[in-house]
Amino acid sequence: MNIKTLEQIIKNKSSKVEFAIVTNLRNGESQVFEPGQKLSGDFDKFQKEVENFFKSKKNGIIENSDIFIETYIRPVKVIIVGAVHIAQYLVDFAKSLNFEISIIDPRGYFATSQRFPDLKIINKWPDEAFKNIETNENTALIALTHDPKIDDPALQHALKKKFYYIGALGSKKTHENRCQRLKDAGFTDEQIKSIHGPIGIKLGGKSAPEIALSIIAQLVSETYNK
């Protein structure tokens, strides 16, 4: 691989561009493919196959050839509401699991760079913050404040946009009350049931990193269930 190709791969990854690396296994030559782009040189006759691999997000060798393709898809976007203690551990886990995290918290004393050195916290109310975040059914929401003023608008947004994972921290009682409020706001039972509350899989742990682990485990599991 040419160092220029490697540099381009790293650049594409950091700017969240989806792409594929196409390698000729016979001579080690490689090219970066982006959707809509024409391949050049020896690769041009494999344009269609490369596009097909890219569409199916697969890695592998094109049949009866020496061309290897590795696709890079954008990481899943995870929005955390509440820059709380658990969120600090979620950020750590998410880094190695390659989720793309945004944290929203309107409370300035939580949203400090000292608590989250590697991440810019969106210091706004959820309604305001969501105006600048593109979300869809491939987005996940983790609501951690258990304060209805902050969590509820975020949950409502996530339900309307059909996020594939919605989790909300809080006891069974807190969650019952939350469900009632959402019902009063006009959401259906089916929608409300899609919220994971109390959040996380049962690991038995009570500390902040243990709760973060149970949340991230549930998130990973739901990511591959869809």
Next chain:
Amino acid sequence: MRNSFDEKILDEALDWIKTNQKVVLATVIQTWGSSPRQVGSRMIVNENGDFSGSVSGGCVETAVVRECLDLIKENKACKKIEFKVSNESAWEVGLACGGEIAVYLEQVN
């Protein structure tokens, strides 16, 4: 759905190159049977035999490092190697899991 569980090995490769190390990329390009790592899994090796990442569950990494060092020594651009089920010879490297993998080695230049 899938997430891109990118292990950031290529990011590390670029860091190594920036500190003037020679880097060989080793990538799993084909698997048969119950191989430990999926196609696209990577490790990188420098001229001192330091390595990062993985192409198996620890079964063949030593052999891959050796092959990468040979590639640097012979100054070859690329090479494909295959690993099969380990046989009775204790000295032969193989996959205890019963799978087979093909690993592609290439120098970054």
